[in-house]
Structures are given as structure tokens and as C-alpha cells.
Amino acid sequence: MDQLKQKHxxxxxxxxxxxxxxxxxYMAFLGAPRAKDTPDTxxxxxxxxxxxxxxxxxxxxxxxxxxxxxxxxxxxxxxxxDSLALSAAEVGVMFFTIVLVTGPIWAKPVWFVxxxxxxxxxxxxxxxxxxxxxxxxxxxxxxPERRAMVSAVFGIVAFVDAPIVWFSxxxxxxxxxxxxxxxxxxxxxxxxxxAMRPAFLTCLAAFMILLVYLIRRRFFLETARVEMEGLxxxxxxxx
Amino acid sequence: xxxxxxxxxxxxxxxxxSALRDLRITVPQGQFIALFGRNGAGKTTFLRILAGLSRPxxxxxxxHSSEPGSQRARRVIGYLSHNxxxxxxxxxxENLRFYARLLDLSFGNSALEERIARVGLAGRAREPVRNYSxxxxxxxxxxxxxxxxxxxxxxxxxxxxxxxxxTEFLKGYLNEARTQGKTCLMAIHDPVIGYxxxxxxxxxxxxxxxxxxxxxxxxxxxxxxxxxxxTEER
Amino acid sequence: MLGKIWAVFRKxxxxxxxxxxxxxxxxxxxxxxxxxxxxxxxxxxxSIREAVPGVLWVAFVFSGTLGLNRMFxxxxxxxxxxxxxxxxxDRGIIYLGKTLAAAVFMFIxxxxxxxxxxxxxxxxxxxxxxxxILVFFIGTLGFTTVGTILSAIAVNTRMREVLLxxxxxxxxxxxxxNAVEAxxxxxxxxxxxxxxxxxxxxxxxxxxxxxxxxxxxxxVLED
Numbered sequence: 001m002d003q004l005k006q007k008h009x010x011x012x013x014x015x016x017x018x019x020x021x022x023x024x025x026y027m028a029f030l031g032a033p034r035a036k037d038t039p040d041t042x043x044x045x046x047x048x049x050x051x052x053x054x055x056x057x058x059x060x061x062x063x064x065x066x067x068x069x070x071x072x073x074x075x076x077x078x079x080x081x082d083s084l085a086l087s088a089a090e091v092g093v094m095f096f097t098i099v100l101v102t103g104p105i106w107a108k109p110v111w112f113v114x115x116x117x118x119x120x121x122x123x124x125x126x127x128x129x130x131x132x133x134x135x136x137x138x139x140x141x142x143x144p145e146r147r148a149m150v151s152a153v154f155g156i157v158a159f160v161d162a163p164i165v166w167f168s169x170x171x172x173x174x175x176x177x178x179x180x181x182x183x184x185x186x187x188x189x190x191x192x193x194x195a196m197r198p199a200f201l202t203c204l205a206a207f208m209i210l211l212v213y214l215i216r217r218r219f220f221l222e223t224a225r226v227e228m229e230g231l232x233x234x235x236x237x238x239x
Numbered sequence: 240x241x242x243x244x245x246x247x248x249x250x251x252x253x254x255x256x257s258a259l260r261d262l263r264i265t266v267p268q269g270q271f272i273a274l275f276g277r278n279g280a281g282k283t284t285f286l287r288i289l290a291g292l293s294r295p296x297x298x299x300x301x302x303h304s305s306e307p308g309s310q311r312a313r314r315v316i317g318y319l320s321h322n323x324x325x326x327x328x329x330x331x332x333e334n335l336r337f338y339a340r341l342l343d344l345s346f347g348n349s350a351l352e353e354r355i356a357r358v359g360l361a362g363r364a365r366e367p368v369r370n371y372s373x374x375x376x377x378x379x380x381x382x383x384x385x386x387x388x389x390x391x392x393x394x395x396x397x398x399x400x401x402x403x404x405x406t407e408f409l410k411g412y413l414n415e416a417r418t419q420g421k422t423c424l425m426a427i428h429d430p431v432i433g434y435x436x437x438x439x440x441x442x443x444x445x446x447x448x449x450x451x452x453x454x455x456x457x458x459x460x461x462x463x464x465x466x467x468x469x470t471e472e473r
Numbered sequence: 474m475l476g477k478i479w480a481v482f483r484k485x486x487x488x489x490x491x492x493x494x495x496x497x498x499x500x501x502x503x504x505x506x507x508x509x510x511x512x513x514x515x516x517x518x519x520s521i522r523e524a525v526p527g528v529l530w531v532a533f534v535f536s537g538t539l540g541l542n543r544m545f546x547x548x549x550x551x552x553x554x555x556x557x558x559x560x561x562x563d564r565g566i567i568y569l570g571k572t573l574a575a576a577v578f579m580f581i582x583x584x585x586x587x588x589x590x591x592x593x594x595x596x597x598x599x600x601x602x603x604x605x606i607l608v609f610f611i612g613t614l615g616f617t618t619v620g621t622i623l624s625a626i627a628v629n630t631r632m633r634e635v636l637l638x639x640x641x642x643x644x645x646x647x648x649x650x651n652a653v654e655a656x657x658x659x660x661x662x663x664x665x666x667x668x669x670x671x672x673x674x675x676x677x678x679x680x681x682x683x684x685x686x687x688x689x690x691x692x693v694l695e696d
Contacts, residue, residue: 074692129643136639140630144254145296146695150626153689154640157619160685161644164678168647171670172654232255292558292695313561324556328488340480341560367491383556 006220013213020206024050032199048106050199054207055098056124061211062092063131063159070155073148079226082148085155087218089134091211096128119170126165130158144229243268243391243422244289249298250446251284258284260446262298266424268390271417273433274426275450276443277470282426283320285443286393289424290318302391317389321396323380327369331355331379334368335386342387358382359408374405381412392416392423398432410436430466434459444469477562481570486577488547495543495578503536503586507593521594526656530649532586533609534616537579538638541620544571545628558694568621568690572683575617575624583609596660604659604668611672612652615679619644622686625693651675 028050035046069085072078103121104114115121137154141147244266251259259281266272276282287293288300291308305311325334332351339346346354355364358378360371368376377397385392392413398406413436416423427433434440434454440462442450449469452462489495510528514521548554557567587609591598598605620641627637642649651671658667 074689126643126646133640133643136636137626137630140632140636142254142631145252145294146629149692150629153622153692154626156689157622157644157682157685160681161647164647164674164681168650168674171674172650175654229255233252233257290559292555310561310563313559316559318555318559320552320555322552322555324553325551326484326488326553327551328491329484333484333487337480337484338556338560341477341557341562384559 010213010216013209013216017206017209017213020202020209024203024206027199027202031202033193033195035193035196045106045109048102050203051207052099052102052106053200054204055095055102056120057204058207058211059092059095059099059124059127061208062088062095062215063127063162065215066092066131066134066155067159070152070159073152074156079144079148080223082152083222083226084215084219085152086138086222087215089131089155090218091214093128093131093135094214095207095211096124096131099124100128117173119166119173122169122173123166126169127162130161130165134158144226242266243303244424245299245301246289247299249285249288249300250296251281251288251293252296257446259288259295262443262447264441264448264451266422268422269420271413271423271436271438272425272441273437273439274424274441274443275428275430275433275466276426280443281446282443283395286318286320286395286424286426290316290393292318314387315389316391316393317385317387319380319384319392319394319397321399323368323376323383325368325376325379325383328367330365330367331360331371331382332364334379335383338383338386344387354382354386355379358412372402373400374402377401377405378408381409390421392421392425394423394425396426396428398427398429406432430463431459434462442466442469474563474566477566478569478573481557481567482573482577485544485547485571485574489574489578495540496582498543499536499540499578499582500585502539503532503582504589506532506535507586507590511593522596523657523661525590525594525596525660526653529587529590529656530612530653532590533579533583533613534642534645534649536582536586537575537613537616537620538641540578540582541575541617541624541641542627542634542637544575544621544624546633549628554694564691564694565687567694568625568687572614572617572621572686575621576614579613579617580610583613598660601659604665605656608652608655608659608668608672611675611679612648612655615648615675615682616645618679618683618686619648622690622693625690629695647678648675651678 028047032047032050035043065088066085069081069088073081073085100121103116103124107116108114134151134154138147138151141150242265244264246262246264249259249262250257262281262285274282274285284293288295289302289307291306291312294308300307302312303315326337329337332348332355335351335354336346336348339351352361352364355361358381360375360378360382363371363375368379371379377400381397397409401409410432413423413425417436425433425436437454440450440452440454440457441448444450450465457465507528510524510531514524514528545554548557558564587605590596620637623641623644624637627633627640630636651674655668655671655675658664658671
């Protein structure tokens with residue numbers, strides 16, 4: 001796809017995103033029914049769920065993209081895959097940051113604690129740390145080719161680790177000692193009230209567009225930077 | 240007949256920095272090349288790529304029609320850099336025994352001691368390498384690097400830091416290797432030694448081969464003159 | 474191939490036996506961690522025994538990380554890694570040999586640290602020992618399978634000692650969680666059947682990452 005078509009696609013996506021977000025905001029705050037005033041949901045506060053969960057899902061999707069891109073880089077050794085891996089990781093970290101911020105905002109009024117060591121939130125924290133570690137690895141390797149190689153390996157390791165992390169934390173949380181220390185942790189949201197489904201799906205769709213849009217933009221930024229590197233290399237020689 | 244080493248369009252970047260730009264060279268079996276160039280001209284990078292320690296950014300490199308770094312290439316290559324790759328806390332014998340084991344060489348102690356004697360270190364085989372002088376370490380490094388009798392010797396400034404005795408020893412060793420028909424690429428600073436040992440003189444400058452002459456076609460003085468001109472222009 | 478893995482291991486072991494650089498540091502650090510926790514935790518007898526699994530494994534992990542740092546740092550002297558890379562063999566062999574060495578060193582350190590913890594925290598354990606050895610063994614192996622490859626990554630960066638714990642700890646969390654739980658089960662309950670799950674998870678972790686690291690190791694090596 002050439003430059004012009006890319007610009008058009010970006011514009012279309014951007015427009016869709018704008019519309020999608022407005023719709024999502026409407027659905028989340030006005031369109032969806034008010035949750036009951038139970039100890040777990042506290043009425044309007046529950047609406048944060050519409051941003052908390054899709055962020056988590058999109059974060060995981062971003063990390064999956066990073067995994068595939070890392071694998072492809074090791075196979076093809078084409079810098080574009082490395083740029084994609086980096087973009088996906090950054091966007092994933094962003095989404096998980098949203099998860100980790102909205103979690104406590106929800107938790108504080110409901111359970112009077114900023115942090116609950118619930119399996120989901122704890123796993124989100126560890127995944128966030130894992131991909132921050134990915135960024136750290138990239139930050140400390142100066143040679144671009146080695147950086148791509150080494151971070152691809154780490155990206156693969158991190159993604160294979162994720163399900164094991166999730167499983168281990170969930171299992172540890174069943175330990176009765178855990179329950180005593182963190183009573184609020186066991187109260188995760190169960191099924192979703194069917195009336196809330198349209199709002200949830202709208203937000204999910206909007207966040208999906210956000211994911212694609214952000215990864216694309218970051219990807220093009222990174223490939224442009226790599227191109228600059230190549231040009232600087234040429235000018236270095238002519239002096 | 241294809242050369243032992245075939246290099247075409249070799250480039251190596253480190254981000255903005257180009258270490259090698261467009262290197263082309265063909266090396267037939269049995270040739271002895273002295274590689275010259277300023278510091279940072281790309282000699283070390285080139286040797287490392289041939290050894291398979293570094294991946295090319297672009298271009299084609301073939302050793303015996305294999306990729307450098309492949310097991311097939313590693314089997315025929317002996318690489319010697321100015322770091323000895325010796326474990327200082329082990330004895331000479333232990334160092335060689337370790338490598339013999341990895342190289343699948345069924346060398347008993349006596350065979351290993353013979354190798355150690357061959358590089359002039361007999362009687363000091365059971366001392367920790369930490370106690371060796373630089374010249375002695377370099378000699379043991381030679382024994383280590385060439386333990387498997389490779390046919391292609393890649394050496395990065397092997398004479399640097401050697402004393403008179405060590406230099407004479409290495410010259411003799413390389414001349415013997417030459418009569419055995421081994422191929423050799425040696426990066427070197429001293430044009431006198433390089434000229435004396437080599438069949439072919441190659442100068443790398445700005446990431447490409449700038450000069451490539453048979454030793455017989457030029458006198459030492461002429462060569463030094465041309466080298467100076469090449470590396471002085473800015 | 475097994476012979477070569479053993480040769481790599483033996484070489485590291487021999488060097489360590491002579492210099493004792495790593496082991497001394499690992500032991501010292503682990504014991505210091507125990508002492509610090511003694512001050513950090515409330516001194517009632519029951520609560521100590523409950524906290525011991527966590528304290529132990531923190532000491533083990535910190536100590537083990539020290540050992541891992543040294544694994545490849547020692548190969549950077551004299552460019553020894555270069556010599557290893559030039560050998561015509563599967564480079565995963567280097568990984569397996571080094572993982573074995575790291576595991577053995579860590580296990581030795583753990584044994585000593587554990588004995589100190591028995592003294593410091595006034596613990597009596599007799600019938601639990603075989604189970605503890607099993608858990609320590611599998612946990613250590615799992616830790617070093619990941620630790621070795623990440624150490625190889627970190628050693629070539631600008632801040633190698635700092636980077637390794639940062640990238641290692643999140644990845645190795647499942648081992649830590651399961652090992653602490655399993656140790657707790659052994660020390661504080663007698664329900665050995667409950668060990669099946671954590672041991673299975675740790676073993677799976679070790680096999681999965683051991684295989685993955687073996688396959689990916691070549692991409693990470695450079696000197």
C-alpha cells in the first residue's frame with residue numbers, strides 16, 4: 001500500500017475512532033442502565049467497567065501482536081517486524097496502565113482499599129511489569145540489530161510466561177490465608193447483565209479501533225525513524 | 240573454481256555507523272592475506288563476520304559455500320583475536336582439555352602436552368594461566384584456537400603486544416602453516432611483518448577494499464608509500 | 474552432546490571451586506537477607522513460621538540472581554565466550570551447561586542459607602526435609618532455566634547487574650509463587666497431596682522454558 005492510501009486509511013480510522021469514542025462514552029454513561037447499588041458495584045461507579053475490561057482485552061491483544069511480530073522477526077530478520085513488536089508493546093503497556101489506574105479507582109469506594117490483590121488485577125500488574133521489562137531491555141541495548149534480536153527473544157519469553165503467571169496467581173489466591181488477608185480480592189465481577197451488553201460491545205469495538213489506530217501510528221513513526229537512521233548513515237560517509 | 244572465501248557487497252551497520260559498506264573479495268585456498276587499515280577501518284568487523292561472530296547487515300559471505308557461523312564453517316576456521324579466550328583460573332592443560340572435549344578431539348594428556356610444548360610452553364602446562372605473561376598467553380591462545388587443525392586461520396592483530404621471542408615464534412608458526420597449505424587472513428599493523436609473511440596485501444579503508452595487490456607485484460617501500468597516501472587523504 | 478554439556482558445567486564448577494567468587498557472595502547476601510527480615514518481621518513464634526517460606530525464597534532469589542550475574546560476566550573476561558562460540562557445536566549446549574552450573578551453585582547456597590534459617594528462626598524440621606529438598610530443587614531449576622538466558626541478554630548491555638533482576642523477576646514470578654506456596658504447605662500443613670499442583674506447575678515451567686531458551690539461545694549470544 002503506498003503513502004497516499006496509508007494516509008487515507010489513517011484518516012478513515014481516525015474518523016471512525018472519533019465517532020466510536022463518542023458513542024462509547026454515550027453508551028457507557030447514558031445508554032447503559034445504572035447498576036444496582038450493591039456493595040460490589042455501587043451504582044454509577046460500575047460504569048468504569050466499560051473502560052477497565054476492554055482496556056485489559058486490548059492490552060492482551062497488543063501483547064499477542066508483539067509475540068507474533070517477535071517470532072516473525074527472528075524468522076525473517078526484517079526490521080519492520082521489530083518496529084511492529086515495539087509499537088505493539090508500547091500500546092499494550094498503555095492499555096494496561098489504564099487497567100491498573102481504573103482498577104483502584106473502582107476499588108477504593110467499593111472496598112475501601114486502593115489495591116486489591118485480586119487474581120486479575122495482580123496478573124495485570126505482573127504483565128505490565130513484564131512488558132515494562134521488555135521496554136527496559138530495548139532501552140539498554142544500543143546496537144539496533146542486536147536490540148531487535150534480543151527483545152524479540154524476550155517478547156517470546158514474556159508471552160509464553162503470561163498464561164503461567166495468570167494460572168499461578170489464580171491458584172495461589174485459592175489459598176485460605178490469601179482470602180483472610182484480602183477479602184475484597186475474591187469479589188470479581190461475574191456474568192454481565194444482558195442489558196449492559198450493548199454498551200460493553202460498543203466500548204469494546206471503540207477500543208479495538210483505538211488499538212489498531214495507535215499501533216499503526218506508532219509503527220509508521222518507528223519505520224520513519226529507522227529510515228532516518230539509514231539516511232544518516234549515508235551522510236556520515238560523505239564527510 | 241570457487242574461492243574458499245567469497246564476499247560480495249558486504250555491509251555492516253551499527254545504527255548510524257557504517258563499519259563496512261560494500262566489501263568484495265575472493266580468497267582462494269592456500270592464500271595468505273595481510274589485512275591493513277586504520278583503526279576503525281573495519282578489519283576487526285570483517286574478520287568477526289567471517290568467523291561467524293557477527294551477522295552481516297547486507298551482502299553475501301560464503302566460506303566453503305557455507306554460511307559463516309554454520310557448523311561446517313566453524314569446523315574449518317580457527318579464530319584468534321587479541322583477547323586470548325583463555326580461562327585465567329584454569330591451567331593450560333585444563334584449558335586445552337576443555338576445548339578438546341568440546342571439539343570432539345580424543346586427545347589424551349600427552350597429546351595435549353605435546354600441543355603445549357609445540358608453542359614453547361612445555362613445563363608450564365600445569366600452572367594457572369593467570370601466571371603467564373602476555374606473550375605466553377598469546378602462545379597458548381594459538382594452541383587453543385588452532386587445536387582442531389583448521390584450514391582457515393583468521394587472526395586479528397596477533398602480533399600486537401608480543402615480545403621479541405613471541406614475535407619470532409609466531410612468524411615461524413605462520414610460515415609453517417603456509418607450507419602446510421593453510422589459508423590465512425591476518426589483520427596487522429606492522430607492514431614489515433605483514434609484507435614478509437603474506438602472498439597478498441589488502442587495505443580496507445572507509446568500509447571497502449581500497450587496495451588489493453599481490454605481494455610480488457610491489458616492493459615494501461612502494462607499498463608503504465601507497466598505504467600512507469590512501470590513509471592520509473581526508 | 475551430554476558429554477559437552479557436562480564439560481561446560483565442569484569447567485564452571487572447577488573455576489568456582491578455585492576462586493569461590495560467586496559462592497561466597499551468594500552465601501553472604503542470602504544470610505544478610507535473612508537477618509534483615511528478622512528485624513522487619515514481628516517476632517511472635519507462629520507468625521515467623523508462616524513467614525519463613527516467603528523469606529527463604531526471597532533470600533534464595535536474591536542470592537541466585539547474584540550467581541546468575543556472574544555466569545556470563547566471567548566469560549566476558551578475555552573474550553572467553555568468543556572461544557566457545559567458535560566451537561562447531563550446537564550453541565544450545567552452552568545454555569544447558571551454564572544452566573546446570575547456575576542451578577548447582579544456587580542449590581549449594583540454598584542449602585547453607587536454609588540451615589542458617591533453621592537457626593535464626595528456631596525451626597525444627599526433620600520429616601519435612603526430603604519434601605523441602607524436592608521443592609528447592611525444582612524451584613531452583615525453574616529459576617535458572619530462565620535466569621541463564623536472561624543473564625546472557627543482560628550481560629551485553631550497559632547496566633548488566635541492574636538489568637538482570639528487573640527483567641528476571643517478573644518472568645520468574647510463577648516459580649516464586651508456587652515455590653513459596655509449596656514450602657508453606659510443607660512447613661505449616663502436613664497436606665503433602667496439595668503439593669501436586671505447585672510441583673506440576675514448576676516442572677511444566679522448567680520444561681517449557683528450558684526448551685524455549687535452548688531453541689532461542691543462539692539469537693541472544695554475542696561477544
